[in-house]
Amino acid sequence: MLSTPDEHAGPRRQSVRKAGTAGLLGTAIEGYDFAVYAYLVVFIAPLFFPAENRTVGILAGLLALGAGYLARPLGGLFFGRLGDRRGRRFALVVTITMMGSATFLMGALPTYESIGVWAPVLLVLLRIVQGFSVGGELMGAATYVTEHGTGRNHGVLSAIVPFGNSLGGALAPGVVGVVTLLIADQAMGEWGWRVPLLLSLPLTVLVLVLRTRLSDSPEFEKLAERQDVTTGSPVREVLAHHRAALLQVVVLSASVMFVGLFAVSYLTLDMQSTAGRSPGEAARIAAVASFCLMPCQLVTGRLVDRFGRFRLQVVLFAASACVVVPTMYTISDPGLPVAASVLVYVVFYCVAGCTFIPAFGAFTALFPTRVRYTGSALGFGIGSSIGAGFGPFLSSYSADLAGNRYAAAVLFVAVVVLGLVASWTMRPVAGPVAAMTPRR
Template sequence: MTTETQGDRERVARRASTAAAVGTAIEYYDFAIYGYLAVILAKLFFPATQGFVGLLSTLGVIAGAYFIRPVGGLIFGRIGDRRGRRTVLLATVALMGVATTLTGLLPTYASIGIAAPILLTLLRLLQGLSAGGEVGGAVSLSTESSPSRRRGLFGSATSIGVSLGLAGAAAVVGTVSALTTAEQMASWGWRVPFLIAAPLLVAAVIYRLKVEDSPLFVQMIEEAAPPKAPVTEVVRDHTASLLRVIGLGYSTLTTGGIASVYLVVHLSAVLKYPLSSSLWLTVLIVLVPLALIPWAGALSDRFGRRRVVGAGMIGFLVLSVPCFWAMQQGSLALAVVAALVLNVPFAVQQGVIYTMYSELFPTRVRYSGVSLGFNVAGVVGTGTVSLVATSLVAATGITIAPAFYAVVAAVVGLLVLLSVRESSGEELASGVPAGERGAGTASPAPTPTTADR
């Protein structure tokens, strides 16, 4: 490969990874707002069921959005493997932005009655469908556009986008809450974070329009017809890889959920710390380890994906119990430090895991495989982590019980990791059968995927 070609590939990789990070950040900003405003939305859209029951109804809509994400993964994954990554990523960010903006314009229960919670639920489900198609496409675009020797670094862009989106949502909601009274927040302030999605949508669409589709996908289409049923191929021919993504996803999403989102609940509801600025604590917990994500991705290019991801999982084995013990010593400052320390292995995992998912599938079905596996793992991991952790504390009376759940999830991840072959530095497989290649194609036969070796 010439120096010029290498430079061109680097520029393509930077554009693709930036598009993945920007779009994913906006997607997760939009998706997270609802959760941060759940208490306010409960009073405005479910007033017929007062208090705790109304909050449960609002949280039930959150759960529904997680459960529908695998459906979004199936739909958008199929289109992405047949029509291209760029086309679908434009559709997912547009759907998310429109659904979020419309949520900010919704009349409340006081204005239109039962139609208000119904419309809120429908828009939240559309958000879930969109989120289900985002990660698989973003990681496919970024890794397929990257040179093999730096795929871990560029592939970490998806994780950076997720972190920025979650932190941005918490920061916006926290800022609006600080600048308004409780009455203003309930009257119109809650709409502001949702309506900010409109200009973000425009910016994301404009940027993604400037990014070309991944070179590997374009090459695959030139060599053979796209798969007619990519999801069927994933389930039939790449079952082992699919199960690996589900197992690794459960492990990293569970340990990460305990180290980030759940910790705010734990510190305030379980340990009774006065967290009047809990949203800002969320921002701190998410953003402080952010610099570790690309660093971990770059390390995986040098030392291998398995070693770096494994180091993150071992970090949870070693740190979970001591950090949860430190949190309950009565010092909020010590508790915050312990929370930040526990997010170090989370950031290390996140810097590598999406690239590892991508390398488990060939280009032919990569979007569908990653989307299906990741979103199923999300239902089991992210969708239940706070419920399981809180239930463990309630059932045992032991305030460090969530730490043991994190240890179990880390062990599951390490066991799954043992079955994954190292693939850093290798060219990504196309998955196009030799008999389907176009006449005169000079491309070599595809190498087997990790699952097939």
């Protein structure tokens, strides 16, 4: 007997919910694990990168932050190949295991005082492991979730992974902020910084159990049924037939990651150095902004389904460029009430964070199913290593070189323009996911 559409509706909705939950929670843990270092760098840098000049130590700590991003392309290569050949679910189980283990070990590391130069070496190596796993996680989760979608919910499903990442990004400063309230500053600098890192372990176990109970995405299962899963090198296929799409993903991902890390990392340090905010206070402000961002991202997903990816990308990029200078001016004034700084920072943070939503929808729509994981993960890995790996450092360096902190805003606007060019030239390939992506 033939099944009616209604007979499949219930199981399909349940499958979409499970996929969305697994993608959301997994990227939330990955986002927390990867972002928490940025809010602990002021405590970690003196312990692992001792220097007479505090600024030099902080810059060294930011370079360690960037090391994690530089490993993302390698993670994209490895997990893209794994996901396109063995399945999306299998690759995502491996990514969450690697990330959780690396973060827990980072919290258990001895400092420079105990083991000398091995302390910063091991710290950087663990950051590299984190970046390697994120290189496969974000686009793997995006691929897995969007391959469960339909033409009516592609924007919403595209929002799940950035939403989960934002949830992790909100948990990171939130946990750091709470810990700094409970633990004295001196103790925080001695051992309290370890607590947010060690908390990763139970969260990782929870997500790992959830992911091992999932089936693979419907599109990959259909590919396997047709015996059309790539047996060769998906990387070679991407480079041979999808070079333009790969370049577009690299440029757009570099742009949105630069914009996002400018809000998350650079501005939180900037408000500490210019307005005298304490690390804990800056973390709590960032946590408020992160929690405000999440509903904005879900709304943006709905708007993508209604108005199309390109229009939303233009509006969000343009808005972020318009508010960056007022934001920097407001948060640097110590005479303003904290509420004013929080409000302006939240507006900028939400606009910058929402630029990810239409971008993530585009990344997975540019490649056919058989190489979708590899193409999107490799392009995103390269782009994020450039935009996020060097972004906070280049923002700080440009301001220092010019002797004017607003030089970082000029760099910000230039990056936004590059992102708009990349978005303008994108054309989704023929296929199910491309059909879900509204044309501009």
